[in-house]
Structures are given as C-alpha cells and as structure tokens.
Amino acid sequence: MKQLSGLDASFLYMETDSQFGHVSSLSIYERPPGDDAYQPLAAWRAQIERRLHLLEPLRRKLRNVPMGLDHPFWIDDADFDLDFHVRHTAVPPPGGDEQVADLVARIVGRPLDRTRPLWESYVIEGLPDDRFGILTKVHHATIDGAAGAELLVLMLDGDPAGDDVPAPEDDWQPQPEPSDREVLVQAAGSLIRKPGRAVLLATRTARDIGKATRNPVMVAAANQVRDGLRGPLGAVLNIGRERSPEGETRGPLPSGAPRTPFNAAITAHRRFAFRSTSLDTVKAIKNALGATVNDVVMAVCAGGLRTWLEEHDALPDAPLVAMVPVSIRSGQETEKWTNRVSSIFAALPTDEPDPVVRVQRVHESMVGAKELFDAVPAEALTDFAQFPPPAVFARAMRTATRLTATRFSSPVNIVISNVPGPRTPLYSAGARLAHYYPVSTIVDGQGLNITVQSYLDTLDFGLVACRELVPDLWSMIDGIIEDLRALGKAAGVDVS
Numbered sequence: 001m002k003q004l005s006g007l008d009a010s011f012l013y014m015e016t017d018s019q020f021g022h023v024s025s026l027s028i029y030e031r032p033p034g035d036d037a038y039q040p041l042a043a044w045r046a047q048i049e050r051r052l053h054l055l056e057p058l059r060r061k062l063r064n065v066p067m068g069l070d071h072p073f074w075i076d077d078a079d080f081d082l083d084f085h086v087r088h089t090a091v092p093p094p095g096g097d098e099q100v101a102d103l104v105a106r107i108v109g110r111p112l113d114r115t116r117p118l119w120e121s122y123v124i125e126g127l128p129d130d131r132f133g134i135l136t137k138v139h140h141a142t143i144d145g146a147a148g149a150e151l152l153v154l155m156l157d158g159d160p161a162g163d164d165v166p167a168p169e170d171d172w173q174p175q176p177e178p179s180d181r182e183v184l185v186q187a188a189g190s191l192i193r194k195p196g197r198a199v200l201l202a203t204r205t206a207r208d209i210g211k212a213t214r215n216p217v218m219v220a221a222a223n224q225v226r227d228g229l230r231g232p233l234g235a236v237l238n239i240g241r242e243r244s245p246e247g248e249t250r251g252p253l254p255s256g257a258p259r260t261p262f263n264a265a266i267t268a269h270r271r272f273a274f275r276s277t278s279l280d281t282v283k284a285i286k287n288a289l290g291a292t293v294n295d296v297v298m299a300v301c302a303g304g305l306r307t308w309l310e311e312h313d314a315l316p317d318a319p320l321v322a323m324v325p326v327s328i329r330s331g332q333e334t335e336k337w338t339n340r341v342s343s344i345f346a347a348l349p350t351d352e353p354d355p356v357v358r359v360q361r362v363h364e365s366m367v368g369a370k371e372l373f374d375a376v377p378a379e380a381l382t383d384f385a386q387f388p389p390p391a392v393f394a395r396a397m398r399t400a401t402r403l404t405a406t407r408f409s410s411p412v413n414i415v416i417s418n419v420p421g422p423r424t425p426l427y428s429a430g431a432r433l434a435h436y437y438p439v440s441t442i443v444d445g446q447g448l449n450i451t452v453q454s455y456l457d458t459l460d461f462g463l464v465a466c467r468e469l470v471p472d473l474w475s476m477i478d479g480i481i482e483d484l485r486a487l488g489k490a491a492g493v494d495v496s
Contacts, residue, residue: 001063001073001178001186004141007339009071011140012062014443015111018268022118023148024108024137024439025453026100026274026462031130032160032430040132041088041123043429047155048121049082053168054154057142057337058085061117066180070187076174077117085119090126097274098474100124104135105270105467108439112139131434140441144339145419146327156426156433257413258316260309262448262469269467273477274437277484279457281495285484288491291359294418295366296487297459298322298348299359301416301450303483306350308476320348320413323446324366326373344369345412355487410445421455438462450480 004012011021031038052059060074091099103124112118118139125132143151157163178186257263279293286296302320309315322345329340346369349361419438426433437460438451447466452459461480465473488495 001075001175001183002060002335003073003186004071005338006071007341008141011339012072016444018266019443020108020111020268020441021141022108022112022137022139023441024104024135025148025152026104026435026437026439027134027136027428027433028127028435028437029132029134029428029431030434031132032432035430038431040125040134040431041086043431044121044123044134045082045086047157047429048086050165051155052082053172054165055151057138057151058117058119059172059174062114063178063183065183065187069184073178073183073186075177078174078177080117080174084116085121087120087122089122089124091124092126095126095128100127100133101272101274101474104439105272107135108137108272108464109268109270112137118142132431134428135439140339143337144327144341145325145417146329146340147337149419149421150336152436153422153426156428158424158426160427160430160432162427162429256318257321257410258318260316260320260413261312261314262465263410263413263445264447264469265444266442266447266466267468270442271463271465271467271470271473272439273463273473275461275477275481276435277459277461277481277495279454279459281488281493282459282484284493285488285491288493289356289359291363292366295359295363296484297418297452298324298346298366298416299355299362300480300484300487302348302350302352302358302362303355303487304476304478304480305348305414306353307479307483308472309350311475315350317351319352319361320350321411322346322348322414322416323412324369325415325417342373344373348414348416355483356490359487412446413448415440415446415449415451417449417451419451419453421453423454423456425456435460440464442466 015021029040031040048055048058059077059080061077063073063075065072089103091103107120107122112120118141120137122135123132124135127133138148138151282293282296285291286293289296291299305320306315323343324346326342326344327340328342333340344366346365347361349358349365352358352361417438417440421436433455435458436453436455438453439462440449440451442449442464447469449464451462451464453462454460461477463473463477465476470476485495
C-alpha cells in the first residue's frame with residue numbers, strides 16, 4: 001500500500017456533483033501510411049497492455065481508511081480489466097473540430113469510477129484526413145503535469161516501428177486487498193508520527209519565512225497588503241506608517257481579481273475548444289520583443305480574453321488575475337507518481353489595448369510573481385496539506401469553493417498553464433502523434449481554464465469552460481489566435 005499525500009488527496013476532496021478532479025488530454029494521430037487494415041482501438045489497447053508493468057498508476061485503485069481517519073491508500077486492483085478502461089467511440093461525418101470538441105466535453109463532464117483505477121481512455125474515430133483521436137482522463141490525485149508528461153512518454157514509442165519494451169521480471173500478481181484492520185494499522189503509524197512531523201515542518205517553515213521576510217520582495221508584498229487595507233483594521237495596522245496615496249500602491253502582488261461572467265458557480269456541463277499555432281512563430285515574436293515564450297502565450301491569452309469580455313460588455317477596468325501552476329519537483333523524489341506542484345499569481349493585462357505593451361506588462365508581472373514565489377517556502381506550504389483530518393479537509397475545500405462562487409469574490413479569475421512537451425516525434429503502434437491538446441479542469445468560481453502544451457514545433461491550446469458560463473468558447477479561442485496575429489504584425493513576424 002502507498003498512502004496519498006495531502007495534496008494528492010485534496011483533488012479527491014474537492015469533487016462535487018459539478019466539479020471533478022480529473023485532467024485529460026486529446027491526442028490526434030495519423031494512421032500508418034499504406035496500412036488499410038489498421039485498427040486504432042486494437043492497436044491502442046495492445047500498446048498499453050505491453051507496457052502495463054511500467055505504468056503503475058494504471059493498475060492501482062483507492063482504498064479508503066475506515067471512518068475517514070486518514071488519507072486514502074493506493075492498492076493493487078485485483079480485478080483489473082483493461083477493456084473497462086480502453087473504450088471506443090466516434091464522431092459522425094464530417095468529423096470536424098467542433099464535433100470532436102462536443103464529444104470530449106461530454107466525456108470529461110462525467111466523474112471517474114472510484115471503485116476502479118482512476119483513468120479512462122477513449123479511441124475516437126471518424127476524424128478527417130485519415131486521422132483518429134485518443135482522449136485520456138486521469139485523476140489529478142494520481143499525477144501532476146510533470147508526471148503526466150512522463151506517463152505519456154512511457155505509453156508511446158519514439159520509433160514508428162515500435163520501441164523495445166523490457167519484459168516484466170515476473171507475472172504480475174496483485175497484492176490481496178487489505179482488510180479494514182490492516183488499513184487502520186497502517187494509518188495508525190502515520191497518525192502517530194503526524195504531530196512530530198507537523199512540529200518539525202512548522203519549525204522549518206517559520207525559519208524559512210523568517211529568512212524570506214528579510215527579502216525586499218516580501219517586504220514590498222507586505223507593504224502592498226497593508227496599503228490596501230481600509231477601515232478600522234487598516235487604521236490599526238498602519239499606525240505610525242505613511243500610507244501610499246490612493247491608487248499608487250505598487251508591489252509584486254496582483255491588486256485583486258475583478259468579477260467576470262466566468263467567475264461564478266459552475267455546473268457539470270462543459271465546453272471544450274482547441275487550436276494550434278507554430279512554436280517557431282511564437283519564438284520569433286518573443287525574440288523580437290525581448291520576452292519569453294510564456295510571456296507571449298499569457299499576453300495573447302489576455303488579448304483574446306479582452307476581446308471576448310468586450311463583446312459581452314463585461315470588460316473590467318482592472319486586469320484579471322491568473323494562477324499559473326509551477327512544478328516544485330527537485331528530481332530527488334522517491335515517489336514520482338504523485339503531485340509536487342504549487343502556483344504563482346500574476347496580473348493579466350486585459351485592461352491594455354496594445355498587444356506589445358501587454359507582453360511587457362506580462363513580463364513585469366511574471367518577474368515579480370516569480371521573485372515572490374522564490375521567497376516563500378512553497379514546498380513546505382504544500383506539505384501542510386498532510387495534516388488536517390480528511391473529513392474536515394474535504395468539507396472545508398468544498399465549502400470554500402462554493403462560498404467563493406456564491407458569496408465572495410474569487411481571488412483568481414483564471415488558471416493559465418503552459419506545459420513544455422516532447423521535441424521529438426512520438427508514435428502509438430506506428431501511428432504518428434500529430435497534436436496533444438490539454439483538457440484541464442475547472443472549479444466553482446473559476447469556470448474557465450486555458451492550458452497550452454508544446455509538442456515538436458507546435459503549440460496546442462486547449463480551453464475548458466462551464467457550458468452555461470461560456471457557451472461561445474470557440475469565439476474566445478479564435479480571439480486568442482487573432483491576437484497572436486496582431487502581435488506578430490506589430491513585432492514584424494508573419495503569423496500564418
């Protein structure tokens with residue numbers, strides 16, 4: 001048995017009837033040339049089957065601790081059935097992008113079966129140009145973005161003829177499912193050690209924060225928070241300190257997330273939209289402007305969001321606030337199939353009409369956000385998720401997201417993630433991977449997610465939204481691509 005970390009388990013605890021903890025990907029493949037008998041479903045199933053001994057997350061399931069006394073464990077699924085997880089579907093002719101996206105949206109809008117390993121894979125036929133798709137859902141409790149990228153590489157080949165996969169050392173024999181008593185005994189050992197570990201973690205974190213508070217970035221952030229406090233509390237905390245003039249507060253923190261149509265309670269219904277652009281073109285733009293690829297990606301997302309919000313008469317005067325996931329993997333982890341991720345928060349300049357200035361403002365915002373992130377012991381803070389009792393943790397998470405969506409303003413408008421992917425071609429049973437579109441998750445109060453994945457010389461954009469909050473998601477993603485064209489033109493780069 002392997003116990004889930006507090007961060008892993010949090011993706012289970014946050015689930016409700018409308019928000020789900022799985023993340024997905026839509027891979028588009030080109031059939032092997034000249035092979036008219038190629039069967040995508042059979043080929044994909046065989047591709048996974050011969051690698052199962054390398055893919056630990058695919059054959060393990062949850063075992064809850066009785067009475068919710070501690071976080072669940074991963075155990076072998078003694079009744080593992082590959083055919084349950086690998087499924088077959090299709091879109092009717094002509095199999096266009098919107099038809100595929102509608103199918104994906106329906107599938108990702110359903111929770112995974114917690115009595116089985118937390119993944120599903122759908123082979124989608126009916127696409128034009130002799131292509132097919134594979135939609136894979138994996139629960140975030142199992143992997144984060146970095147582990148997901150490694151899982152993808154393990155599942156695929158680097159050679160169209162197929163890689164040499166080392167044979168398993170012996171036949172897989174699942175461990176017997178543990179009894180309640182065995183689970184409680186295992187959990188008891190963890191529970192006994194928790195107070196001591198909590199004290200050590202608190203001591204280490206206090207020391208790290210003590211060092212961080214001498215960092216000028218942390219001082220600026222603290223001053224920014226104090227400047228922003230009004231009323232009796234602000235008067236007390238700012239005694240003896242000259243307050244900055246109204247509207248002139250500057251610092252590394254975003255000034256607050258304004259309301260938008262997609263910052264509300266979500267339903268279980270999803271929209272999905274996807275597009276691709278040239279990575280080389282984005283690199284040419286970033287070189288012309290002295291920025292980074294991520295700066296350009298976030299700036300064009302801000303431009304597309306600005307256009308969409310203007311069209312809906314909902315553009316706030318203040319910039320939006322984006323949460324940007326950041327991996328905190330050190331390479332020294334003993335367990336790779338787990339979550340080691342934190343986030344930074346940056347202003348997204350949707351209030352800026354000039355696309356070039358938007359890049360500059362994104363760059364400045366991200367530099368300040370990264371400096372603040374580096375000053376805070378993010379790894380230690382994520383480790384604190386180990387200690388709350390699961391029953392309390394689960395209720396607190398669901399209550400927090402619900403209240404954020406219904407009574408309070410969300411501190412974040414949107415999650416934007418830019419994930420670097422493989423730079424060499426990948427294959428599945430001879431079929432060449434052409435695109436890898438991310439399909440992420442949304443939560444109450446944040447009904448829109450933008451994730452970008454690079455593969456070879458392409459950037460693949462995947463947008464996910466609540467169907468009721470953003471019914472015209474294709475309009476938004478087209479606005480992002482149009483903004484990239486406008487930015488390219490301003491930077492002297494042709495965006496075809």
